[in-house]
Amino acid sequence: MMARVSDALNSGGGPRGGPRPVLLVTGSSGLVGSEMCAFFAAEGYAVHGVDGNQRAFFFGPAGDTRWNQARLERDLPGFVHHELDVRDRPGVLALVETLRPAAIVHTAAQPSHDRAASIPFEDFDTNAAGTLNLLEAARRACPASPFVHLSTNKVYGDRPNTIRLKELETRWDYDDEGFAEGIPETLPIDQSTHSLFGASKVAADVLVQEYGRYFGMPTCCLRGGCLTGPNHAGVELHGFLSYLVKCNLEGRQYRVFGYKGKQVRDNIHSRDVARFAHEFIRRPRCGEVYNLGGGKTNSCSVLEAFRIAEELTGRPQVQAYVDTPRMGDHIVYYSDLRKMRQHYPAWDVSVGLRDIFSEIVASWRARLCR
Numbered sequence: 591m592m593a594r595v596s597d598a599l600n601s602g603g604g605p606r607g608g609p610r611p612v613l614l615v616t617g618s619s620g621l622v623g624s625e626m627c628a629f630f631a632a633e634g635y636a637v638h639g640v641d642g643n644q645r646a647f648f649f650g651p652a653g654d655t656r657w658n659q660a661r662l663e664r665d666l667p668g669f670v671h672h673e674l675d676v677r678d679r680p681g682v683l684a685l686v687e688t689l690r691p692a693a694i695v696h697t698a699a700q701p702s703h704d705r706a707a708s709i710p711f712e713d714f715d716t717n718a719a720g721t722l723n724l725l726e727a728a729r730r731a732c733p734a735s736p737f738v739h740l741s742t743n744k745v746y747g748d749r750p751n752t753i754r755l756k757e758l759e760t761r762w763d764y765d766d767e768g769f770a771e772g773i774p775e776t777l778p779i780d781q782s783t784h785s786l787f788g789a790s791k792v793a794a795d796v797l798v799q800e801y802g803r804y805f806g807m808p809t810c811c812l813r814g815g816c817l818t819g820p821n822h823a824g825v826e827l828h829g830f831l832s833y834l835v836k837c838n839l840e841g842r843q844y845r846v847f848g849y850k851g852k853q854v855r856d857n858i859h860s861r862d863v864a865r866f867a868h869e870f871i872r873r874p875r876c877g878e879v880y881n882l883g884g885g886k887t888n889s890c891s892v893l894e895a896f897r898i899a900e901e902l903t904g905r906p907q908v909q910a911y912v913d914t915p916r917m918g919d920h921i922v923y924y925s926d927l928r929k930m931r932q933h934y935p936a937w938d939v940s941v942g943l944r945d946i947f948s949e950i951v952a953s954w955r956a957r958l959c960r
C-alpha cells in the first residue's frame with residue numbers, strides 16, 4: 591500500500607530548497623545509525639541522533655561507540671546528538687514532540703542473538719518497548735512522517751534451517767529451487783526457535799507493521815541479513831565481518847561455532863542500507879516488510895570470509911572450532927531481494943563483497959593504530 595508522502599517532505603522544505611527537513615535517527619552512534627546520519631546529512635537533512643552508548647553496556651569497552659559519536663559531531667555540520675535512552679518513554683515522547691521530524695530511522699537496539707539470554711529485561715525493554723515508545727511518539731507528533739525500522743532476519747527464527755541443503759566444498763547452500771533467490775518475506779515467522787533477541791525483535795517488527803496497517807502510518811521493517819561496514823565496533827557476539835577482520839589484524843583467535851564453518855551469511859554495506867531507507871522515505875508505503883541483505887552475490891561462508899581477509903591483509907586467520915552451533919543460528923541465510931527491487935527499482939546493492947572487506951580492513955588498520 592503506497593502512503594501519502596510526509597507533509598514535512600512535501601511542504602517545499604528540505605533537499606530541494608527552503609528549511610532543511612529534520613531526520614531523527616536512533617542508535618546514531620552505531621554502525622547503521624551513523625551511516626544513516628552521514629548519508630541523510632549529505633542529502634540536505636538536519637540530522638538529530640539519539641544514542642546513550644548502550645553498546646558499551648551490552649558488550650563492554652570493545653563495544654563502545656563514543657568514537658563514532660565524536661566522528662559525527664566533528665564531521666557532520668549541524669548534527670545534534672541527544673543523550674537519550676529509547677526506553678525513557680517521557681523523554682522519547684518529548685523529543686519527538688519537539689522535533690516533529692520529517693522522517694524517523696530507528697536503529698537503536700540490543701543487537702545480539704546470544705547476548706540477549708543474559709540480559710533479557712534490557713533486551714526486551716530496548717528492542718520491543720523502545721520501538722513502541724518511538725512509534726507512539728510518532729503517531730502523536732508526526733503520523734505522516736515515514737518510519738524506517740531496522741528489523742532482523744532472526745524474526746524467521748530457525749525456520750530457514752528446515753530448507754533442504756546441499757554441502758559444497760566451502761559452504762552449505764539451499765538444495766531447493768524454491769529458494770534459489772534466497773529467503774522471501776513470505777516465510778512464516780512463528781513456531782520456530784528465535785533466541786530472546788529474535789523474540790523481542792518479532793514484537794517490534796509486528797508493532798511497526800501494525801502502526802502501518804492499523805493507523806495508516808508510512809512504516810516499514812527492514813529484516814537485515816549481515817549489515818556491515820567500516821564503522822562497526824565488531825565484537826564476538828555481534829558484527830561478524832568486522833570482528834573477523836579485527837581478529838585477523840590482531841592475530842587473535844576467531845572461534846567458529848559449528849556447521850564446519852560453512853554457514854552462509856549475506857553481507858550488505860550499511861551505505862546500501864541507508865540508500866534503501868532514502869528511497870523508502872521519498873516514496874513510503876504503509877506497514878511494509880523487506881528482507882534486506884547482500885543477496886546471494888554478496889554471501890559468504892565463514893571459511894570463505896577467512897580466505898578473503900587473509901588475501902587482503904596477508905595475515906593468517908587464527909581460528910578455533912567449537913563443535914556446538916549457536917542456539918537457533920542459521921545454517922544458510924541469504925535474502926531474496928526481488929520485492930525491494932520491484933517496489934524501488936532505483937535501488938540495488940552497490941557495494942560488492944570484496945569492497946566491503948577492503949573498507950573494513952582499512953578502517954580497523956586506522957583504528958588499531960590510534
Ligand SMILES: NC(=O)c1ccc[n+]([C@@H]2O[C@H](COP(=O)([O-])OP(=O)(O)OC[C@H]3O[C@@H](n4cnc5c(N)ncnc54)[C@H](O)[C@@H]3O)[C@@H](O)[C@H]2O)c1
Pocket residue numbers: 616617618619620621622623640641642643644645646655674675676677696697698699700701716720740741742743813814815816817818822823829
Ligand atoms: N549489524 C547487523 O548485522 C544487523 C543485522 C540485522 C539487523 N540489524 C539491526 O540493525 C540495527 C542496527 O544494528 P547495528 O549493527 O548498527 O548495531 P549497533 O550496536 O552498532 O548500533 C546500535 C546503537 O544503538 C544504541 N542503543 C542501544 N540501545 C539503546 C537505547 N536503549 N537507547 C538509545 N540507544 C541505544 C547503541 O549504543 C548503538 O550505538 C539494530 O536494530 C539491529 O538489530 C543489524
